Amino acid sequence: MTKHSLALTLTPLLAAALLAACGQKQDGAGAHGGAGGPPPVSVAPATQREVQEFDEFTARLEAPDTVEVRARVAGTVEAVRFKEGQLVKKGEPLFTIDARAFKAEVARAEAQIAAAKTQAELAKADLARAEKLVSANAVSQQEIDQLRAALRSAEANQKSAEAALVQARLNVEYASVTAPVSGRTSRANVTPGNLVGVGDPVLTTVVSSDKVYAYFDASEATYLKYMRSAKPVQTAVQMGLSNEQGFPHTGKLDFVDNRLNPATASIRARAVFDNKGGLFTPGLYARVKLGGGGTYPGVVVPDRAITTDQTQKLVLIVGPNNIVQPRPVKPGALIDGMRVVEGVKAGELVIVDGLLRAFPGAPVTPQVLKVDDKGMPIPAAQPGAAPAPAPAPASAASK
Structure with missing residues (x-):
C-alpha cells in the first residue's frame, strides 16, 4: 500500500476518533458538571415541625330539605304564585287551585251540623219529659231506653257533621298550595288551566x-x-x-x-x-x-424526594464524604407538598433534585438549598443569570 493510499485510509478513522472524544467530553461535562467530577445534585435538610394529620x-x-310539592286536592290550577327559581319562605303560596267546590262542601257541612244539633236537642227534650213520667208509670222502661238511644244517635250525627266540616275546611286550605320549607324553588311543572290530581303530578320542587x-x-x-x-x-x-x-x-x-x-x-x-x-x-x-386531632412533632421532606425501589419507599441521603446513602422510609401524611416520614433524622441532607444522577455508594457534588418556614426548599438562582436592571431615575427618563 502506498503512503498516499494509507493517508486516505487513516484520515476518516482519525476524524471519527476525534469526534467520539469530543462527544465523550461533552457528555462528561453535562453529567458531572465538571471534567471528571462527581455529578451535581440539589439537597435540602430534613425538617422537624409540628404536624397535624x-x-x-x-x-x-x-x-x-328537598321537597316535591304536590297537590293535596284535585282541581284546576288557577294561578302560579311564585317566580321560578326564587327564594321562598315556609308557608308562602305557590299555586292556587279552584276552591269553589270545596267552599260549597263547607256550607253543606255547616248545614248538616245545624240539622244534627237540632235533632240532638229534640231528642234530649223528649228524654227529659219521659223521665218525669216514669214515677207516674205513664211510660215504660222500653220507651225510656229508645229515647236515650235516639239522643246518643243524634249526638253522634252531630259529631260526624262537625268532622265533615273540618275536612271541608282543610280542602279549602289545601287549594292554596304553600311552600313546605324555606328555600329555593325549581321550575313550575304545571301552568294555569291544567287539571291536577291528588299527589300527581309534581308541581315544583323546593330545596x-x-x-x-x-x-x-x-x-x-x-x-x-x-x-x-x-x-x-x-x-x-x-x-x-x-x-x-x-x-x-x-x-x-x-x-x-x-x-x-x-x-x-x-x-x-x-x-x-x-x-x-x-x-x-x-x-x-x-x-x-x-x-385528625392533636399535633405531634414529625420529620418532613419534600414529597418529590421520595422514590421507589421495587417494594419499598426510600430517599437518598448525602452522607460523609458526599457519598449517596439510600434510606428506606415509611411515608405519612402529605402537608403542603411536604411528606411526613419515619427513618430520617432532622438535619440530614436529602437529595431533592438530580435523583437520576445520584447512585448509592457513589459521590456527588451537593448544593445545599435554603428552606422556608414549612421546610420546602427554595430554588437556587440560576448561575450566570444577570440581575434585573435598576429602574432609571425619573429625571433621566424624562430626558
Missing part, C-alpha cells in the same frame, strides 16, 4: 338553602382512627369547591352512618356548612379535609 375526601353537596350537607365516604382505617377520638362527631371540617384554591370554608362533621358498606369497606359521613350567602348549590362537587 388530616384526610381529604371528595364529596357531593346536598340540601338538608332548603340556609345550610348544605357534604356527603363523603371514608375508608375503614380512617373510620377507626377517628372513632378513637373523644368526640368523633362535631369535628371541624374544611371544604373547597372545584374552582377554589385550598379549603376556605369551615363546617363540622355532624353525622356518621351506623354501618360500613361491606362491598367497598367504607362508611358514609356528612359535614354541614352554613349557606346563608347562597354560595353552595346542591349537587356540586367539593373537596373536604378532615383534621
Whole structure:
C-alpha cells in the first residue's frame, strides 16, 4: 500500500476518533458538571415541625330539605304564585287551585251540623219529659231506653257533621298550595288551566338553602382512627369547591352512618356548612379535609424526594464524604407538598433534585438549598443569570 493510499485510509478513522472524544467530553461535562467530577445534585435538610394529620375526601353537596310539592286536592290550577327559581319562605303560596267546590262542601257541612244539633236537642227534650213520667208509670222502661238511644244517635250525627266540616275546611286550605320549607324553588311543572290530581303530578320542587350537607365516604382505617377520638362527631371540617384554591370554608362533621358498606369497606359521613350567602348549590362537587386531632412533632421532606425501589419507599441521603446513602422510609401524611416520614433524622441532607444522577455508594457534588418556614426548599438562582436592571431615575427618563 502506498503512503498516499494509507493517508486516505487513516484520515476518516482519525476524524471519527476525534469526534467520539469530543462527544465523550461533552457528555462528561453535562453529567458531572465538571471534567471528571462527581455529578451535581440539589439537597435540602430534613425538617422537624409540628404536624397535624388530616384526610381529604371528595364529596357531593346536598340540601338538608328537598321537597316535591304536590297537590293535596284535585282541581284546576288557577294561578302560579311564585317566580321560578326564587327564594321562598315556609308557608308562602305557590299555586292556587279552584276552591269553589270545596267552599260549597263547607256550607253543606255547616248545614248538616245545624240539622244534627237540632235533632240532638229534640231528642234530649223528649228524654227529659219521659223521665218525669216514669214515677207516674205513664211510660215504660222500653220507651225510656229508645229515647236515650235516639239522643246518643243524634249526638253522634252531630259529631260526624262537625268532622265533615273540618275536612271541608282543610280542602279549602289545601287549594292554596304553600311552600313546605324555606328555600329555593325549581321550575313550575304545571301552568294555569291544567287539571291536577291528588299527589300527581309534581308541581315544583323546593330545596332548603340556609345550610348544605357534604356527603363523603371514608375508608375503614380512617373510620377507626377517628372513632378513637373523644368526640368523633362535631369535628371541624374544611371544604373547597372545584374552582377554589385550598379549603376556605369551615363546617363540622355532624353525622356518621351506623354501618360500613361491606362491598367497598367504607362508611358514609356528612359535614354541614352554613349557606346563608347562597354560595353552595346542591349537587356540586367539593373537596373536604378532615383534621385528625392533636399535633405531634414529625420529620418532613419534600414529597418529590421520595422514590421507589421495587417494594419499598426510600430517599437518598448525602452522607460523609458526599457519598449517596439510600434510606428506606415509611411515608405519612402529605402537608403542603411536604411528606411526613419515619427513618430520617432532622438535619440530614436529602437529595431533592438530580435523583437520576445520584447512585448509592457513589459521590456527588451537593448544593445545599435554603428552606422556608414549612421546610420546602427554595430554588437556587440560576448561575450566570444577570440581575434585573435598576429602574432609571425619573429625571433621566424624562430626558
